[in-house]
Amino acid sequence: xxxxxxxxxxxAPAEAGAIAAALRQQRLPHLAAQRAFAANRAExxxxxxxxxxxIGDADLAAAVLDGIAAVPRAFGPEPVWTAPNVPGLxxxxxxxxxxxxxxxxxxxxxxxxxxxxxxxxxxxxxxxIDRGVEVTVILDKGMQAKTGGxxxxxxxxxxxxxxxxxxxxxxxPLQHAKFVIVDRTAALVTSANFSxxxxxxxxxxxxxxxxxTVAGELVRQLETLxxxxxxxxY
Numbered sequence: 042x043x044x045x046x047x048x049x050x051x052x053a054p055a056e057a058g059a060i061a062a063a064l065r066q067q068r069l070p071h072l073a074a075q076r077a078f079a080a081n082r083a084e085x086x087x088x089x090x091x092x093x094x095x096i097g098d099a100d101l102a103a104a105v106l107d108g109i110a111a112v113p114r115a116f117g118p119e120p121v122w123t124a125p126n127v128p129g130l131x132x133x134x135x136x137x138x139x140x141x142x143x144x145x146x147x148x149x150x151x152x153x154x155x156x157x158x159x160x161x162x163x164x165x166x167x168x169x170i171d172r173g174v175e176v177t178v179i180l181d182k183g184m185q186a187k188t189g190g191x192x193x194x195x196x197x198x199x200x201x202x203x204x205x206x207x208x209x210x211x212x213x214p215l216q217h218a219k220f221v222i223v224d225r226t227a228a229l230v231t232s233a234n235f236s237x238x239x240x241x242x243x244x245x246x247x248x249x250x251x252x253x254t255v256a257g258e259l260v261r262q263l264e265t266l267x268x269x270x271x272x273x274x275y
Contacts, residue, residue, distance in 0.1 A: 044088040044095065045105055051081050051088075053251060054110045055144065061106035064089070068099040078133060078140045121231060123245035133249065135233045135240045139165040141223050141249070145174045150222040150260055152179035154215065155234045158191040162221075162235035170198040177202065179263070180275060181216035193275055201275035202267060219247075220259070228256040 052060070056077055063073040070089035077085040093102045123135040142149055142165035149169055156163055170176050176199040180192055185203070193201045204216035220230045231247025233239035250256065266272045 044091040045109075048085070048088050048092070048106070049109050049112070051085060052077065052106075052109055054112070057106045057110035060085070060089070061103040061110065064093075064099050064103040064106065070099075070102075078137050081133075118248040118250045121229060121247040121249050123233060123240060123243055135231065135235075135245055135247065136161060137249070138162055138221055138229055138231075138233075138235065138240075141221060141227060141229060142166060142169055145169050145172075145223045147224045148175045148177070148222075148260075149224075150177045150179070150220075150263055151235075152216065152218040152220050153192075153235050154181050154217050154219065155184050155188075155236060156192055157236035157238075158188075158195045160235055160237045161240060163192065163195050166196055166199065170196065176200070177263075179204070179216060179218070179272060182275070183213060183215070185275070190275075202272040203275045204271070205273040206271065222256050222259050225257045225260055226253045227251050228259055 048057070059076040060073050063076050064070065067073060070093050071086050074082055074086035074089050089102070092105065093099055096102050096105070119133065121133045121135055121137060139161040142151075142162070149166065151162075151166060153162075166176055166178065176196065178192065178196055178199050179202045182203040182205070185192060193199075204214065206214045208214075219232065219234055220228060222228045227250065229247055229249045231245060233243070233245035233247060239245050263272065
């Protein structure tokens, strides 16, 4: 398979466009490859180097990447795993959620049951807030009571919502959803709690969708839950 064909398989349109822009500006494949998702970055670096060496010009290579970015594609859900590194296992790793958040320019909706305050996920959300992105975080009130509200403290400036259902007998329902929705265009739904253990050690599985209809419907449902008092300000 040629470098162009493999890059076409690996890169989402936004990734290809960002790498093309970096290649024009910096003219160095290893630096431009930093704009790729972390899970594929090493391979993209090698492929970019091969592409530039074959074409002989960084601007022409960037034009090829522009072409990859412009190809209309219908993306199905993509597997996202935390699992041992074994032959044949496909998909991005859970660490890719931080890269997804880092690409946000407008909004992020994120839900977790027990995220770690120092995890890559929470740090990415904090950086998004610093960039002016509107971040909404949905948490479990009981878990935050146990941890002293670590996540709201780590994400000052975010809208923080909690699940507030009526108890069922002695049982208090949990906010147990785990997802990230970025700019109403991409959504990751996963078993991972976005702790460092979930990103690196546990067995976790999720699906990443670049379908704006799916992402937008998830946001609509969250806003509807908040409007009707099922989700409340923390």
